[in-house]
Amino acid sequence: MDPDSVDGAGRVPHGSSDDPDVLDLSANINPRVPGGxxxxxxxxxxxxxxxxxxxxxxxxxxxxxxxxxxxxxxxxxxxxxxxxxxxxxxxxxxxxxxxxxxxxxxxxxxxxxxxxxxxxxxxxxxxxxxxxxxxxxxxxxxxxxxxxxxxxxxxxxxxxxxxxxxxxxxxxxxxxxxxxxxxxxxxxxxxxxxxxxxxxxxxxxxxxxxxxxxxxxxxxxxxxxxxxxxxxxxxxxxxxxxxDSAFVEETRRRVERERAFLRSGLDTRGFDALPSDAPFVLCDVGESPADLLASCRERGVVLRDATTFRGLDSHVRIAVRDRDATERLFAVLDEVR
CATH class of the missing domain: 3.40.640.10 (Type I PLP-dependent aspartate aminotransferase-like (Major domain))
Known part of the structure; x- marks a missing residue:
């Protein structure tokens, strides 16, 4: 690390919430862990x-x-x-x-x-x-x-x-x-x-x-x-x-399935959900996402503000979780959209 470069550096925003009362879809974390x-x-x-x-x-x-x-x-x-x-x-x-x-x-x-x-x-x-x-x-x-x-x-x-x-x-x-x-x-x-x-x-x-x-x-x-x-x-x-190779394989198949379900539901609701190989989906909401993010947060669902990524100004990122989490997200989106 170069000491002369530290003074001008800033912090980088990230997803995740430590609030136990919200559904956190801002961090891309597997909701399951290996057995044992x-x-x-x-x-x-x-x-x-x-x-x-x-x-x-x-x-x-x-x-x-x-x-x-x-x-x-x-x-x-x-x-x-x-x-x-x-x-x-x-x-x-x-x-x-x-x-x-x-x-x-x-x-x-x-x-x-x-x-x-x-x-x-x-x-x-x-x-x-x-x-x-x-x-x-x-x-x-x-x-x-x-x-x-x-x-x-x-x-x-x-x-x-x-x-x-x-x-x-x-x-x-x-x-x-x-x-x-x-x-x-x-x-x-x-x-x-x-x-x-x-x-x-x-x-x-x-x-x-x-x-x-x-x-x-x-x-x-x-x-x-x-x-x-x-x-x-x-x-x-x-x-x-x-x-635990079995856990890895099960996770891959589950995420693939749940990601397809998430993208389909987002497309149905007017979001431009990009194709993804990852445990998250990037969505262009067509306008500044601040209001959408705030409305979802008020209803207990946290999404990732993707405008903090260089070059994006109308996007949110949504983690792939389980079916219950995705259906809860859809219910919130149906309220606020």
Whole structure:
């Protein structure tokens, strides 16, 4: 992090509400957790009484099996954002240019600027067409947040090859990729993959994630990673969750089904609901969404104001949950529309 760049940085708005009396559709969190998660968490209590094994063998083995790479390539972090910050921190120097998509996760620009770099923001649909040789790093988010679509696999891999040839680090944020059947870029030369256990496993407060990398960047990540970068209980629960392949498969099928139901109902009610591969749907409401957001909030339903994403001015983002949650949303929309 560049100290001279911190003073001019701001915070980035995010979704989620801690109000237990509302239906929170602003954060894209699985409403279910893998079976046995509570038991695994309780069993890990004793791990919190001492420093964790800084090698994290069980967590790294589970993560490697989960994404399909070598355990030596896994660098544990306290969540996906910590993985992104660590990667940018060991790659971007003051003055470096970084290719960043928009609209997309706002923390990319913030982290690049905190490192003293210059975020060169381009439409996310055009990013793979850029020449990576002009940048120290390129960042992709797949599925993209908040638009929801994945980059085509062949095009993404071709871009990764061009980044490797240009010696440009490619940071692939795969926070939502587990909701899809798409292959990870984990283990691909020149690519750093950031993964989070927050969304798919319904554990945002656990703060568990990891980076996948090899080569020079991988060595830097392993050196720069803080000691005990992942708490013992988080490592134990994370390993338990990633081993539950049946839960992952069930979640994918359920989200696919419930997303189709959500989009159909939104279309029926006059919303322009974009196609999505993610556990959320971006909707163009055709006007400033402030009134809609406020009216829904008054009736106990919280949506994500997507106008805080660069380039969007009439959108809301809605999380895919279960059928009861979606039908409650529809009832509210029928009142306010």
């Amino acid at each position: 998660t509570r038991r695994a968490y309780r069993a890990a209590f004793e791990d919190a009484r001492s420093y964790p094994n800084d090698a994290y063998p069980a967590f790294r083995a589970a993560a490697a099996d989960y994404v399909g790479c070598d355990p030596e390539q896994i660098v544990p972090t306290a969540g996906g954002l910590a993985a992104i910050r660590l990667t940018i921190g060991v790659t971007v120097s003051p003055g470096d240019r970084v290719l960043v998509p928009a609209p997309s996760f706002g923390e990319y620009v913030r982290e690049v600027e905190l490192a003293g770099g210059e975020a060169v923001v381009v439409p996310h649909g055009e990013l793979l067409d850029r020449d990576p040789a002009e940048y120290a790093m390129a960042i992709v988010c797949t599925p993209n947040n908040p638009t929801g679509e994945c980059y085509p696999t062949a095009a993404l891999r071709a871009f990764a090859d061009r980044c490797e040839a240009a010696e440009t680090t490619l940071l692939a944020d795969e926070a939502f990729l587990g909701f899809t059947d798409r292959p990870s870029l984990a283990g691909r030369p020149g690519v750093v993959v950031a993964r989070s256990l927050t969304k798919l496993f319904g554990l945002p407060g656990l703060r568990a994630g990891f980076v996948v990398a090899d080569g020079v960047v991988g060595d830097r990540l392993r050196t720069a990673r803080p000691a005990w970068s992942l708490g013992g209980p988080a490592a134990a629960v994370g390993a338990h969750a990633m081993r």
